[in-house]
Amino acid sequence: MSTLANYLDAHAKDPALSNVITTVTEVGKTISGLLKKGALADILGEAGNQNVQGEEQKKLDVLANDLLLDALAKNTHCAGVASEELDDATPANADGSLLVLFDPLDGSSNIDINMAVGTIFSILPYERQGQNSENSDFLQAGNQQLAAGYLLYGTSTVLALTIDDNVVMFSLDPDSGDYILINDHVQIAADTSEYAINASNYRYWLAPMQQYIDELIAGKTGVRGRDFNTRWVAAMVGDVHRILCRGGLFTYPFDTKYPNKAGKLRLMYEANPMSLLIERAGGAATDAINRILDIEPTDIHQRVPVVLGSKNEVNYVKDLHVQHAHS
């Protein structure tokens, strides 16, 4: 039985990377424990203030953010932290070689209804050791990530991780408190009949996305010639986990609901880490046309349209968008 510690010893080339991943996953155990207590831990409900995106913060969002921030600030390898819940990145240890970005509690509207939520993280290299990190140090394309992963707090707590060209999964054993390896080579099939989208935004989508979903709904009576099935967890971490387990397509597309926002999901701590996991498991991740991992960021909180999952389906969405741009 291989634990996360064994896995990192054997596979992480850089001890600093294993150390930072260990810090994040140890905090994950605490968050998992708080979620298990639920209402009894007095962590449900609004915290009464708004995050930088203008959304209400839940108590546990704040708690998860603070726990990660405190633990990483003490880690000598961590040069700085950027979080969905912080306006600006926080410098940590100037001599550290790594930057950590996270969404402390993805899908937080699920907390109060006892549904799945998760922590998403991305680790980037820090190039200015000896000096305090700043927002601009974090503005690196997703293809620079040294590691990425998520913790899904579902019926059990699962860690998905990539530190090389492989994606692995661990399950948190509630008895021993260890993360136990459950899949040492996660792979996504190229084809799928399952898709995830919040269809209530249909009227705000671009024409090629509307056409795509129309085709899926037409099923075997339409051009696709087969039926498709919808799933929507309302927490990206849950939808991506399903795709790593059994394939599928997930999209939060460009829409015109909020014209000043390019999409809903955040590039640096949602789209990039998930795209790295998906690509390394054999899938694809785009903004409908371009590879997400090649986007050069301009803001730590920037939003991006996301289409990810089974390769042939992601490519089909891209073809529709390219055809439409040329028509």
Ligand code: F6P
């Ligand atoms: O972090 C944003 C997020 O909560 C994602 O985890 C999830 O996929 C999406 O928003 C849910 O959006 P909606 O509220 O439109 O269903």
Ligand code: MN
């Ligand atoms: Mn999120």
